[in-house]
Amino acid sequence: MTSLTQYGWNTHFEQNFHTYRAQGLEAGRITAIEGFRHKLITANGPADAMLSGALMNSADNWDLPKVGDWVAFKPYDGECIIISVLPRINELSRKLPGRTTEKQVIATNIDTAFIVQGLDRDFNPMRLQRYIAQIMQCNIRPVVLLNKQDLVADPEWYRQEVIALGYDCPVLLLSATGREGLQQWAAEHLLPGRTYVLIGSSGVGKSTLVNALLGYQLQEEGAVSSFNHKGRHTTVSRHLVTLASGAMLIDSPGMREFGVTLEADGQDIDYHPLLAELSAACRFDDCTHRHEPGCAVVAAVHAGELPREVYDSYLKISREQAHYQTVAAERKRTERQFGKIAKQVAQYRKQRKY
Numbered sequence: 001m002t003s004l005t006q007y008g009w010n011t012h013f014e015q016n017f018h019t020y021r022a023q024g025l026e027a028g029r030i031t032a033i034e035g036f037r038h039k040l041i042t043a044n045g046p047a048d049a050m051l052s053g054a055l056m057n058s059a060d061n062w063d064l065p066k067v068g069d070w071v072a073f074k075p076y077d078g079e080c081i082i083i084s085v086l087p088r089i090n091e092l093s094r095k096l097p098g099r100t101t102e103k104q105v106i107a108t109n110i111d112t113a114f115i116v117q118g119l120d121r122d123f124n125p126m127r128l129q130r131y132i133a134q135i136m137q138c139n140i141r142p143v144v145l146l147n148k149q150d151l152v153a154d155p156e157w158y159r160q161e162v163i164a165l166g167y168d169c170p171v172l173l174l175s176a177t178g179r180e181g182l183q184q185w186a187a188e189h190l191l192p193g194r195t196y197v198l199i200g201s202s203g204v205g206k207s208t209l210v211n212a213l214l215g216y217q218l219q220e221e222g223a224v225s226s227f228n229h230k231g232r233h234t235t236v237s238r239h240l241v242t243l244a245s246g247a248m249l250i251d252s253p254g255m256r257e258f259g260v261t262l263e264a265d266g267q268d269i270d271y272h273p274l275l276a277e278l279s280a281a282c283r284f285d286d287c288t289h290r291h292e293p294g295c296a297v298v299a300a301v302h303a304g305e306l307p308r309e310v311y312d313s314y315l316k317i318s319r320e321q322a323h324y325q326t327v328a329a330e331r332k333r334t335e336r337q338f339g340k341i342a343k344q345v346a347q348y349r350k351q352r353k354y
Contacts, residue, residue: 020072030069031240049080067238068108090139112141116200118148126313133271142169147205150175166273176208192246
């Protein structure tokens with residue numbers, strides 16, 4: 001028998017599992033999804049599972065099991081049938097690429113998200129700001145990994161550029177191929193029983209980092225295209241792996257778009273520390289930092305005290321956030337109306353015995 005606590009089982013999941021245990025169900029954690037087949041770690045070891053028909057047909061895509069989820073399953077005829085997903089502590093999500101406003105859940109029940117950027121061609125502080133803001137909105141701790149430090153003359157300059165964004169999160173320099181900084185990262189930030197996820201663009205070295213930590217090749221390691229200087233997708237699916245230290249790490253495919261998904265209003269300024277500090281001096285408490293008189297943020301931009309690119313990034317993310325919130329609210333309104341119509345139809349059929 002395997003103790004599930006070493007895979008992240010805690011009082012939150014225990015409290016939400018009582019009902020399922022009374023039904024004779026067992027608990028497991030999703031470690032990989034391959035087509036319709038879900039890989040689980042259970043008290044009896046690894047297992048393969050399929051979704052029950054009821055779960056598959058009743059849940060929205062983002063509510064279906066994702067890597068990192070704890071699920072209630074039923075052993076049946078040599079297989080496991082997933083009956084339900086236990087309530088999540090958090091979920092790392094983004095807006096799906098393109099014009100759609102649908103949410104994509106990348107992984108769930110995460111303690112820390114490692115944002116990886118390569119110092120050869122990928123370094124982009126404004127993209128980092130987007131990653132950090134979205135991760136914080138998801139109630140996940142961000143840590144920035146600046147990989148390939150051996151390829152630049154002054155790696156500390158890049159680290160200071162990230163620190164200057166004002167976020168209270170660690171910024172580490174390392175090299176996956178040269179093994180520089182790997183031991184310090186592993187010792188200080190990869191703790192037993194905790195769950196971590198690696199995110200970033202293709203070609204930044206995420207798979208190389210995972211393979212270096214494991215000591216064997218879990219994922220194929222790719223190269224950066226000489227044509228457009230963008231990384232080739234080598235990781236095509238997510239896997240939760242357990243390191244020798246007992247830490248759990250999820251690798252993810254490269255992402256060239258990372259849209260925001262927060263649905264609650266009035267919180268976006270909290271995820272931009274440089275602006276949040278200045279906003280305390282704005283004339284109006286509900287200042288949007290766009291056109292109001294007496295705005296300390298706009299004044300700081302004009303005075304050169306707040307970098308224009310940081311302010312422009314804030315405006316862009318805020319516009320995306322507002323659009324996502326509007327569409328999400330409209331989608332919920334439509335779903336409520338459809339639900340009412342469905343109930344009315346069901347009641348009509350019952351009355352007419354149709």
